[in-house]
Amino acid sequence: MDRLSMTSTSAAHDVSAPILFNGRPAGLWVLRFGRFSLLLDRRAWLASLLLLLATIVLVGLSLGSGTVKIAPFEALAALFNQGETKTIFIVRDLRLTRVLGGGMAGAALGMAGCLLQTLSRNRLANPDTIGIDNAATAFAVASVVAVSTTLAPSAMALTGAITMLSLTFALSGGAGTRGYRFLITGLGLGSICGAATNLMLARAPIDAANTAFPWTVGSLNNRSGVFVNLLAWGVVVMLPLAVIVGKRLNLVRLPDAVAQSLGVRVNRLRFFTIVLAGSLTGLAVAVAGPVGMIGLAAPELGRRLAGPRTVPIVPAALAGACFTMLADLLGRTLFSPTEIPVGIVTALVGGPYLLWFLLRTPRGKQL
């Protein structure tokens, strides 16, 4: 009982209506169009702008680095067909797919993580652990080593992600309170896929196993342009949806009964959140493979910057894009010409972060 009352007060504090100063809500910008008005959270918007700036800088750096060095500004200009033909060719035809793939995959994972964490009110819920990426890996590895198919590994990965998403939903029988039932069911099914992947890698001839191995760690090398485009369109379409869902989820941070009385259809919202997060994860995994830690760390950074009042979908997406591009940039340049897959960089950098995250003293704050 004590616990319950504590939770509700802290949640109520987080999303309570802002205090009015001079008739205007503090910390908000108000846009008015005649009868309509829009409240914009000032801190969240500043955070988004800051992260957008960082994203642009990183895009420039990523497009510029490689065997042929191009200045970041020049690379950005070449993106818009300005500059020498050679530079434009290098940037647009050779490097853009990879940078776009990394950025979009990171954005998708960041959004998915933010949605899942808000839904389950748990900072540890993240797209790496709900089995979707295990399934995608298993299918992609199968297409390389076991099953003879004309489908590209990316297509198989997407198939695996969709299969797992529907299977988990069917088996868990809906989201469950706070989406937990879904999370744990996904975890269990994911471990079956993990075992299957290991089995295939062990049984396969060593050459095939080596070819398939990058799919088990997450890499952006030689990813097909078709899937990068698919992912990019998916992110563009789902970003506004996620923002809308995030606004509704903010109310689910209150007790269910309160949220319902405010007009939220809680169960439908849970279902929709999970479908959205699952689709984003699936598309990201189809392009990049199982890149870990992004879905955990990006929403955390987004929350830090954007403050507690909003569900930071856009900051999390931008932070995810930044992290992924940065990790890929480091992996390409640190030990060049040897290239380290992006998933390995995120694991090595993310590992200590995760330990710190798990073992630090909690502040008693809830999502």
Place this chain on the structure above:
Amino acid sequence: MATTFLSRRMLIGVLAALGLLAIVVLLSLGVGSDNTIGFAQVLAVLQGAGDDQSRMTVLDLRVPRTIIGCFVGVALGAAGALLQSAARNPLAEPGLLGVSAGSATAVVISIALGASLDNLQVWIAIVGALLGCSVALGVARMSGLGDDPIRLVLAGAALSSMLAAVSSVILLTDQRTADEVRFWTIGAIAGRNLSSIQPAIPVLLLGLAVALLLARPLAALALGEKVASGLGQRPKLVRTGVMISVALLVGSATAMAGPIGFVGLVVPIAARAIVGPDIRRALIVAVLLGPSFVLLADVLSRIVARPTETPLGVISALIGAPILVLIVRSQRLPAL
């Protein structure tokens, strides 16, 4: 005390577990991935007769395998029962919490640094398990006891996936290690010989002894920390003991068979279903049921894809994951 401890339920539970174990041991000796050597030949060999081929199969392959399976089952069953009781969480399992993953990663690192699976140092696996276990129980402490069973599992999943990625780094860069541990990382009790697991056995027995010593304090701790302190227990000391015991058990099991998940989840739950939630009884029944589960999974691993074998870790995941889903779907967990 003695009369309540040896209740009828307990007696029935122990006898049933022993009976099951006997049947499963027979199956493990008698069932192969092909039909050439059946129960009749096994009986002949055990009486000292039989032809060379069946002698070799039974004495050099199946008997060691069965013995290793028993040890692994005892270790994982006991570790699961301890962890579930100490974390007060039915989902606390060495595999799900990242204890096995910690141990496996430590082994992979040691092999990359030049060790070999044949002369594997048990203490490396134990140090890894200790790391995973301390993180898991550290998280369990913070989450507020009994408050949120999922938090612990999510923490474990995050830890496991991070550790798996670290292993992947090594396997990707080091071909020799990749060749050596390709099968080991799935978890299997086939193809190990008794001499290579010998160093792990004393460690395992030590861990088991600590576990049995901890049963009484843990039963007191189940009443709540304050009550346990009032009864003269020291909760911190008990938790440290659990950590050490689980690390010894899981570390030695991993050294023997590689990381095998879900044994520590399924077995203690079955044990509690038979003899009730008291850890003193559940631990003993879990120790007896563990080998049955491992050996049964191993027998299945020989027959599901005849004539080839499917590694034990895959079978164990195939059995365990649906049970995990069932547990989560049932109403037993608070707040699910």
